[in-house]
Amino acid sequence: MGRSPCCDGEAGVKKGPWTPEEDKLLVDYIQEKGHGSWRRLPKLAGLNRCGKSCRLRWTNYLRPDIKRGRFTDDEEKLIIHLHSILGNKWSSIATKLPGRTDNEIKNYWNTHLRKKLLGMGIDPVTHRPRTDLSLLAGLPALLAAASGTNNLGGAAAWDMNALRLQADAAKFQLLQGLVRALATAAAPAPAPAPSSAAGMDSLMALLAASNGNNNAAQLGGGVDQSMLLQQCQWDGMLNLPALTSSAPTSSLQISGLFDSFGAGSSGGHYAGDGLSSTDLEGHGGSNVTDAVAPQRPMVAADQNNAHAAGGVSCEETPAASPFDGLDSLNLMDDINTDGSTWKDLLEQMSWLDSNEL
DNA sequence: AACCGAAGCAACCGCCCACGA
DNA sequence: ATCGTGGGCGGTTGCTTCGGT
Numbered sequence: 001m002g003r004s005p006c007c008d009g010e011a012g013v014k015k016g017p018w019t020p021e022e023d024k025l026l027v028d029y030i031q032e033k034g035h036g037s038w039r040r041l042p043k044l045a046g047l048n049r050c051g052k053s054c055r056l057r058w059t060n061y062l063r064p065d066i067k068r069g070r071f072t073d074d075e076e077k078l079i080i081h082l083h084s085i086l087g088n089k090w091s092s093i094a095t096k097l098p099g100r101t102d103n104e105i106k107n108y109w110n111t112h113l114r115k116k117l118l119g120m121g122i123d124p125v126t127h128r129p130r131t132d133l134s135l136l137a138g139l140p141a142l143l144a145a146a147s148g149t150n151n152l153g154g155a156a157a158w159d160m161n162a163l164r165l166q167a168d169a170a171k172f173q174l175l176q177g178l179v180r181a182l183a184t185a186a187a188p189a190p191a192p193a194p195s196s197a198a199g200m201d202s203l204m205a206l207l208a209a210s211n212g213n214n215n216a217a218q219l220g221g222g223v224d225q226s227m228l229l230q231q232c233q234w235d236g237m238l239n240l241p242a243l244t245s246s247a248p249t250s251s252l253q254i255s256g257l258f259d260s261f262g263a264g265s266s267g268g269h270y271a272g273d274g275l276s277s278t279d280l281e282g283h284g285g286s287n288v289t290d291a292v293a294p295q296r297p298m299v300a301a302d303q304n305n306a307h308a309a310g311g312v313s314c315e316e317t318p319a320a321s322p323f324d325g326l327d328s329l330n331l332m333d334d335i336n337t338d339g340s341t342w343k344d345l346l347e348q349m350s351w352l353d354s355n356e357l
Numbered sequence: 358a359a360c361c362g363a364a365g366c367a368a369c370c371g372c373c374c375a376c377g378a
Numbered sequence: 379a380t381c382g383t384g385g386g387c388g389g390t391t392g393c394t395t396c397g398g399t
Contacts (some may be wrong), residue, residue, distance in 0.1 A: 015368080016367095016369090016392095017367070017368075017393080017394095018367090018368085037384075038384075039383085039384070051384090051385095052369085053368075053369080055385075055386090056367090056368065056369080057367090057368085059386095060368085061367075061368095088388065088389090089387090089388090090388070091386075091387065091388090102387075102388085103366090103367080103388095104366085104367095106388075106389085107365075107367080110365095110366095110389095111365055112365090
């Protein structure tokens with residue numbers, strides 16, 4: 001059904017950019033009498049605009065409490081965090097960012113943050129690592145072909161970066177599954193949440209087993225497991241509500257696991273999320289930093305992206321971060337001549353999926 | 358200097374929902 | 379219970395600006 005546009009039948013109603021004179025008419029009228037009925041406002045204010053246009057102009061641009069200018073790092077992080085929970089509920093997100101309008105946040109998301117997340121290998125819709133299995137399935141051949149030359153051109157190099165992001169994403173997903181498996185295994189036990197050391201040991205054992213080789217310190221590609229684990233920890237915290245929604249009995253275990261890991265991280269304590277929409281009530285206004293997402297450890301791709309996009313986390317990551325080692329991530333080493341390593345990984349992932357908690 | 362494509366953003370469009378008659 | 383209206387929302391468009399060639 002719906003209703004007809006408010007300006008239907010109003011021939012000659014002006015559209016397009018507002019002039020300073022129109023702005024003044026609108027501001028003066030609203031400040032003196034309030035907006036009242038938006039439909040009647042244009043005529044009363046002497047504007048040749050439709051009411052809807054007036055309302056939009058006022059709420060998105062002329063309102064005196066609007067904060068203009070560049071989004072701060074904290075605002076960026078908060079938007080990303082809220083979007084991971086609320087989705088495209090821009091008005092809801094805007095209520096947590098005083099002075100920002102839903103339209104402004106929406107535009108900023110579409111033009112900046114969405115690209116930034118994509119560049120980090122994170123799906124901006126699900127906020128999970130991107131895993132294009134069809135691409136991964138073809139990865140061994142692609143990498144083998146790419147490794148056939150030591151002189152990659154620009155396009156080929158770009159492709160390699162994309163492939164590395166996909167590879168990282170696959171590992172993150174695998175690790176998430178392992179964390180869930182660990183939490184479920186621990187669920188029947190009445191014991192308190194595992195300590196950081198105990199949790200780390202258990203995960204290391206699982207990772208070693210899952211890796212299918214005898215080198216417990218490596219998870220392919222020369223990536224130290226503890227580094228990947230912390231990456232997984234960061235990612236797991238961001239996605240915890242979605243992960244635990246299908247396994248409520250183990251959510252506390254998972255939260256505890258992440259809590260204990262997070263307590264010692266350089267980014268400061270960040271409790272296992274478990275954040276509901278009602279929890280958000282306390283995260284607005286001056287407490288913006290209380291609600292921001294945890295700092296994601298940097299990987300090489302992040303640094304490239306942050307450099308290009310004025311990233312939020314690059315400068316704040318200590319130079320001596322253990323994740324600096326990921327700069328040397330070399331996926332070539334992940335691939336056996338027959339590509340069996342990636343095949344194993346994909347099989348492990350499908351096993352995890354078929355045993356969804 | 359001129360042209361062109363990309364990026365950014367203000368504004369519009371159409372649908373939906375709440376509410377009152 | 380139904381219908382019409384006002385207002386709000388998310389998605390999209392198109393203009394402007396910027397940077398590269």
